[in-house]
């Protein structure tokens with residue numbers, strides 16, 4: 213492509229709407245433009261990258277034996293009602309009516325629609341397993357669309373669905389997708405971790421998330437320094453060792469603690485560590501009031517709490533001040549398990565059972581009780597309600613855990629019969645008996661992957677595209693296109709590389725060299741050839757975006773240099 217003809221509206225200023233590097237750079241490089249909040253248009257350069265990523269995904273899915281289809285974004289309400297998700301999906305679903313007042317949604321995902329597609333025709337165990345996928349636009353009215361392509365309201369997803377006859381088959385399909393995903397993200401040059409995720413209260417099987425590591429990621433990735441354990445912070449199992457388990461139990465005693473409410477204040481007041489206290493956290497879940505007891509030096513993991521109650525997390529509410537006062541008979545800050553209103557349901561993290569002589573709120577303003585032991589309390593023991601923190605022990609090998617942030621670019625999910633139950637989707641087994649399909653679903657966010665690549669690969673001048681997803685492989689900058697020898701050599705190299713299958717941009721614009729270099733760096737084309745003063749000697753400058761080194765080479769060596777870089781990265785031209 214000749215840049216004199218290209219539509220590439222680059223910006224010098226950083227648009228005020230953008231907070232993170234990928235969003236700023238995509239706008240500045242003229243790759244995307246916002247239509248309305250959370251909805252973007254892709255311009256020529258940006259669209260090329262989308263297609264590159266889609267093709268990597270497509271190749272790896274095809275290689276893994278999945279078959280590509282294309283479904284509509286418009287989906288009838290009735291199918292969603294059969295699985296109960298017309299209601300459960302809530303306000304994230306875009307809904308619309310046709311002229312006959314029939315209701316539809318713009319698909320936020322496609323489980324129902326894929327099952328509907330296959331269920332009347334995939335009838336025999338002999339046709340299983342089946343894996344089908346599409347690369348298609350999804351719609352979600354996100355509560356907080358933000359960060360550009362990272363969390364938008366319209367986005368392209370690769371979604372795949374597997375159908376198996378038994379659990380072993382489902383697990384095999386799952387591992388097959390796992391491997392395909394590793395290939396995809398490696399080919400996109402992402403640094404990622406595969407982490408165990410939480411499938412929620414209704415979860416049926418394993419769930420793994422593919423996290424591109426980045427400080428701007430919304431997810432927390434817990435991982436072990438010494439083994440392969442990795443999980444989301446919601447899922448990570450907490451190993452918590454209780455100290456002083458063998459000391460004698462003492463007589464409990466009320467202590468006057470005027471205006472001392474937080475754990476920090478209490479630690480200072482009693483001159484002891486947080487692990488000597490038990491926190492009482494109060495929640496409302498629909499009609500119920502629930503008190504949760506956890507060690508004083510830890511935080512509650514709300515996901516584990518919601519899973520224990522078998523409810524979605526959004527149904528948890530912190531208890532309001534007025535009700536706290538009513539059930540504890542005290543000001544906020546003095547709640548405890550002893551003497552709290554009898555209707556409060558008490559959940560106790562299993563570690564509290566082992567603690568000795570701890571301190572709790574007295575349900576009396578300005579008082580705490582010390583030397584409390586588990587026999588003084590009654591409630592339900594829950595194995596693990598704690599939130600992980602750095603330095604905790606790895607549940608697999610006992611080494612130390614670390615926590616970093618990550619961007620969820622894809623996930624794989626064992627669904628079991630969850631959806632085939634709802635939609636009554638069956639096949640006939642070897643004995644002619646109807647059996648429910650065992651399903652898996654597998655998503656990759658194409659746009660989010662594009663943004664994640666930029667988050668991991670940019671500098672203060674612009675994007676640094678990995679060769680495999682770059683909109684063009686090579687940019688030839690002609691310093692002064694008014695000079696015939698420069699323009700001619702630029703065009704000669706351009707034609708040669710194009711004829712050999714390389715994707716090339718020729719900057720033949722009548723702009724100052726500074727403008728051209730700034731644009732080249734901003735749009736991040738990986739291989740750069742500069743044609744300047746030495747054109748008459750057949751010499752050009754060759755460099756790699758993001759690396760300092762510049763080399764003068766003969767025009768005859770250009771293709772070999774480019775080819776070598778493709779070979780080094782195992783890429784075909």
Ligand code: ATP
Nearest residue numbers: 361362363364367369620621622623655656657660
């Ligand atoms: P998140 O927790 O980030 O909301 P999700 O669990 O809702 O993600 P899925 O429904 O599993 O995501 O969708 C599969 C993939 O689609 C995600 O891994 C992500 O890459 C992408 N994705 C999901 N929501 C968005 C969005 N609003 N914008 C861009 N990509 C998205």
Ligand code: MG
Nearest residue numbers: 304352354363
């Ligand atoms: Mg979501």
